Amino acid sequence: VLIRVLVVTLIVLVLALVVSPIFIRRLAHRLTGPLSDLSQSTKHAAEHAKTGVVMLPVPDKPTEVTDLAKDFNDLLKQLHDRQEQQKLFIMNAAHELRTPIATIRSHAQLIERHGRAHPEIVLKSVNYITEESRQMQQLIEELLQLSRADRLTLDTHLLNLSETVQHLAEKLASAFSQTIEVHVTPNMSVESNESAIEQILDNFVTNAAKYSPADTIIAVNLTRDDDGNAVLAVLDQGAGISAEDKSHVFERFYRSANVRGTVPGTGLGLAIANQLATINNGRIKLRDNQPHGTIAELILPLATTKERHQLNES
Incomplete structure (x- = not known):
């Protein structure tokens, strides 16, 4: 009986030694294959980030890699949306500043060209310049406040x-x-x-x-x-x-x-x-x-x- 037990145990050990590497290899391939594809897709997304948001392909299985790919896509979308907001903010700020700057320059040129011959326009133009400067100051202060408010913590x-x-x-x-x-x-x-x-x-x-x-x-x-x-x-x-x-x-x-x-x-x-x-x-x-x-x-x-x-x- 003891010999039979030893023989059976030996057979089980041999089978385990033979089968286990095959099973582990298949399991590893099942995980590393999608992970490798995900890694390549991530590199592709990084290389083409400037052209717009690039979403990663989401494999059907295994579940762990599927969830990881979805999380990556959520993060990529958030980063892209944030970048677009920053671009829009800068464009709008530049547009809003361009108008008062153009007005100030126009009135400064008007004073330079015709101020001596027509002194009555000087006061009027200076008033325009003062008002536009005030609006620029207000805009810049509000822009700075908005940029600080994004990361602001208040003492309450x-x-x-x-x-x-x-x-x-x-x-x-x-x-x-x-x-x-x-x-x-x-x-x-x-x-x-x-x-x-x-x-x-x-x-x-x-x-x-x-x-x-x-x-x-x-x-x-x-x-x-x-x-x-x-x-x-x-x-x-x-x-x-x-x-x-x-x-x-x-x-x-x-x-x-x-x-x-x-x-x-x-x-x-x-x-x-x-x-x-x-x-x-x-x-x-x-x-x-x-x-x-x-x-x-x-x-x-x-x-x-x-x-x-x-x-x-x-």
Whole structure:
């Protein structure tokens, strides 16, 4: 019996030694074949990256390589989209800067050629140059702010939003021809960055004033919604925003066709405000006012009861 066991064991060992390398070789080929193809496709994608996004072929099996190829394609698409956004941003920035530079050059040449003979044009041209320079400065500052906002982390602290909104709205009231009415629910606190909140509210009110008649009312309201959020809303009585424009207003440099060239602006304000809201764990919402106009809302999570007690004690 012992001899039989030894013989069977020996046969099994021999078979294992013979079969195992064949099985391992087939398994390795099953994995390395698709991986090798994927590697070659990756090299091809890298070589042709400048011509556009190149997607990798996705094998049906094995599952591990299929998933890896899909992950690679997702990454390639994200990188391509990011690159296209950067290209578009640079093109738009160059276009927006080209106009004021051309205006400044034109008026400088006008002064140079005719300033002595016609001194009355000097002051007018200087005023144009000053205004275009101011717009260029604003655009450059907003471009820098946008570039920083992509990687910005803000220092936040427990903030009495009611006091902040009340103070800023009263300060803004003297800057515009419209009447600004403020309705603030007291003692509303959020974990946020005060400077960012002020900039968002300033953008909301400035936009409302730009697109509203001078004899209308701009309302600044701070309320609480049913989900326990603070809602900072600015309501104007202007022409409103079309459904088409609403889907684009947060894009950089976007301006509605019916105001481009007639209402000053860079098309960057809401893009910056939207990024600041996101960094503050909030969101911006635009909806129609009735019977006409726009309601711009900043929605932020309210501080917990414990956090509010800490603010009151401090």
